[in-house]
Amino acid sequence: MSRSAILKSSLAKKYWMSATGLFLCVFLLGHLAGNLQLFMEGAAGEYQFNQYAKFMTTNPAVKLLSYLTYASILFHAIDGLLLTIQNKKARPVNYAVFKASANSTWASRNMGVLGTVLLAFIVTHMTNFWAVMHWGEMPMQTVDPEGKLLEEPLKNLHMVVMNFFNPAENSLALLATVLYVLSMVAIGFHLSHGFHSAFQSLGLRTGKYGKLIMVAGKVFAIVVPALFAIIPLYLYFIQA
């Protein structure tokens, strides 16, 4: 493939879309595993979560992965935008009647809209937690669960998260919880098409594995966003 074709050809754009999209699916699994630790209760849970947060911001291997993630999101969003614009241009005059619901799913036709919602969510989400953890003023955890003084105090991300979804601490906690859950619904729809579409773009959704990928995609698109969404709901209701 000539160097320009790597970016320009319609199929190459889809390979990139697919590769970055699937990488982001793997990222979601990792992120989910981290978030689920918020279900651990008491001082032990807090300590565990803060140690995990520290590991995630300092470990060099994780650093590398995080840069790959930022790049993937950026590339995925730009490539997706290009695809959407080009595809609009490919039909300059619209049909008076277009019965798309007869032959395709709503999600498959609205990946650009869903993606834009996700981008807005990612930016807000990173402002709320990631930016605070990196540059903001953080409460510190100074003692471990047994009450021993820590040699090096830990940034208390656990407290930031708990407070964020606590109506007594954050007047927008209810709104934040609702928007978070809605964003997870958007991810669910994005993945209900995106997961199997990514395999199709690589030519892998075929033969006997084709059906398996369709089923796996449905399961992934429901289970992963649902688990993400339960966490803020849980944090809100135990504190409300």
Next chain:
Amino acid sequence: MNLTLKVWRQNGANDKGRLESYQVKDISPDMSFLEMMDVLNDQIIVEGKDPVAFDHDCREGICGSCSMFINGEAHGPGRGITTCQLHMRTFNDGDTIYIEPWRAAAFPVIKDLVTDRSAFDRIIQAGGYVSVNTSGNTQDANALPIPKDDADKAFDAATCIGCGACVATCKNSSAMLFVSAKVSQLALLPQGDPERTTRALHMVEQMDKEGFGNCTNTGACEVECPKEISLENIARLNREYLRASVNPDK
């Protein structure tokens, strides 16, 4: 049956075009959609006006000419059929039917419902062939053993009639189903193997040049295709192109 038709009228590529209303009466439910269009045109001609231009040829579902976007679907509401195979019994007395041309930048309107689909021809010319010597000493095809499964898949792909319904129905006006069928019918057979790499590269390059959109795997094409060409072919084209891109010299 009495029907109201909203037909796209456009006098040449530079005209803006508009939907015009017509009434047709006493349409038999056993007529094909094209026969109903003939009745409409007779009526228009008697009034001394310009009949609706539309493409048609075989009227038996094999030539792919009869491009009409009917009530929001390519070739109308039926599955696995062309417009000439659509019967009026599909509709009800008193219905309003919208009839539009294929709409895509790559298929410009020539007049009314007739579009220029020569973009497909140029894609075929870019690589959708096998360069064999036909000077009289051609090998008998039956002398080449081909697995039944491959032969069946190649045959299924080869049933594509180049109608363009896949492009018309795709929200992106993508030609992937057509191109993938044309690549598959040759890639699956030993005769097509020597030119496999250049074929995939050149046909996709031409497809992009013609201004078709990018496939986003909505799957609408497979549903609306009169020959029910499978999305498996698009998966195969994605593999063929990836393989050819990684190793263009093979």
